Amino acid sequence: MIDWFSIVMGTALFLMMIPMVYRIWVGPTPFDRMLAVNVIGTKTAVLLVIIGTLFGRVDMFVDFAIAYALLNFVSAIVVSRYLNRTVSLRDMEEKEKAKEVEA
Amino acid sequence: MYPIIVFILLFLNWIVFSGKFDVFHLGLGIVSCVVVTWLSHDLLFHDRKKGLIARTREAWRFICYIPWITWEVVLANVHVFKLAMTRKGYVEMVPRVVTFKTILKTDFAKFVLANSITLTPGTITMLIRGDTFHIHVMSQFLEDDLLSGLIEQKVAEVFEPGVVNAV
Amino acid sequence: MIHVQAVLPVVAEAVDKGGGIFPLQLIGFALGVLGLVFFLGTAVGMIRFPDFYTRMHAAGKGDTLSTMLMLAGFALVTMEDFSLGSWLLVVKIMAIVLFLYITCPTSTHALMRAAFEDDEMPLEEKDLAKRKKK
The missing domain is CATH 1.20.5 (Single alpha-helices involved in coiled-coils or other helix-helix interfaces)
Structure with missing residues (x-):
């Protein structure tokens, strides 16, 4: 009973990740892609707990899930900060170019 | 201590x-x-002047605040589900950006307010500059709901009871 | 028409094979399926919504609640007896839930702010009307 429930839940979760992969594939902006990666990462933490239930070793897999959730959060923050900084650098370069044109 | x-x-x-x-x-x-x-040891708590009893009261009020926000999350999810699944909800969607000033002072209270706004139906915090919040809202109805200041009052009751009495 | 008296022993037997406490497991199954339904809303919203900011609405909210519900459901499903070990497991899973409760809106806000400072303007009403006509 638990096994069948875990298999059905895991498969459904996996199938519902396909729209996110589509969003990574087409997503017009880099932020769309990062958002989809973030959602997939959060769901992977759940998927790890489900796999642990199937193997009967939830006490072990829960630790992996915690580590994955932490890593996912840190990666989202880091990438958003990185994109932010890149933009300000781009603005700086444009200003420099404008100065050069003026000179 | x-x-x-x-x-x-x-x-x-x-x-x-x-x-x-x-x-x-x-x-x-x-x-x-x-x-x-x-x-x-100096990273976790910012304001060291508060006593232990005041801290405990604050923590208790925060725990009482959690069920309300959880119910709001459920409502927000039903709202998103309705927008995504039905054609009528999609037609009703009118996104816009709203700006308002908050009465809260401390950083942690602002953090809780921003997260609460993100989790309530149809609103997401975009940018915080000092006291000014920029918020992305889905429709006119939700904007009126947001500007009535219910969430702000709830958060202020938890962290800064003095502010509520003053206003 | 299926008779209830005929179905109940089968279900009870299946549960006995799997181990675990029956009413708790039923609540766990219900929570898991509910989380799956809300995640379906998120997935469809990610495809259908017109621009980045509205997609953020779908992701930021649906992600939080569906993950919380599914994890809580599995915490109840895996609870076999009321021993110290299984309580510890439940507390650990609830720690993940609490962590996600804090971090999901925060990372949403970080991405949102990065996008807004990148001159990625949100859709106005007339743009949306144009898009609806197509």
Whole structure:
């Protein structure tokens, strides 16, 4: 009973990740892609707990899930900060170019 | 006073995540918690002037605040589900950006307010500059709901009871 | 028409094979399926919504609640007896839930702010009307 429930839940979760992969594939902006990666990462933490239930070793897999959730959060923050900084650098370069044109 | 509280919180975390109760593992936990407390005891609590009783009251009020926000999350999800699944909801969608000033002072209260706004139906915090919040809203109805200031009042009741009485 | 008296022993037998406490497991199954339904809303919203900011509405909210519900459901499903070990497991899973409760809106806000400072303007009403006509 638990096994069948875990298999059905895991498969459904996996199938519902396909729209996110589509969003990574087409997503017009880099932020769309990062958002989809973030959602997939959060769901992977759940998927790890489900796999642990199937193997009967939830006490072990829960630790992996915690580590994955932490890593996912840190990666989202880091990438958003990185994109932010890149933009300000781009603005700086444009200003420099404008100065050069003026000179 | 505060280093002891930090140590107790860290050690509770250690016990939960380690799950072993023999002397060796608990000893390792005590040693590492002492080291971490010694290195970074001034990071966790910002305002050191408040007494222990005031802290406990604040924590209790925050725990009382959690069920309300959880119910709001459920409502927000039903709203998103309706927008995504039905054609009518999609036609009703009128996104816009709203700006308002908050009465809250401390950083942590602002953080809780921003997260609460993100979790309530149809609103997401975009940008915080000082006292000014820029918020992305889905429709006119939700904008009126937001500007009535219910969430702000709830958060102010939790963290800064003096502010509510003053306004 | 299926008779209830005929179905109940089968279900009870299946549960006995799997181990665990029956009413708790039923609540766990219900929570898991509910989380799956809300995640379906998120997935469809990610495809259908017109621009980045509205997609953020779908992701930021649906992600939080569906993950919380599914994890809580599995915490109840895996609870076999009321011993110390299984309580510890439940507390650990609830720690993940609490962590996600804090971090999901925060990372949403970080991405949102990065996008807003990148001159990625949100859709106005007339743009949306144009898009609806297509």
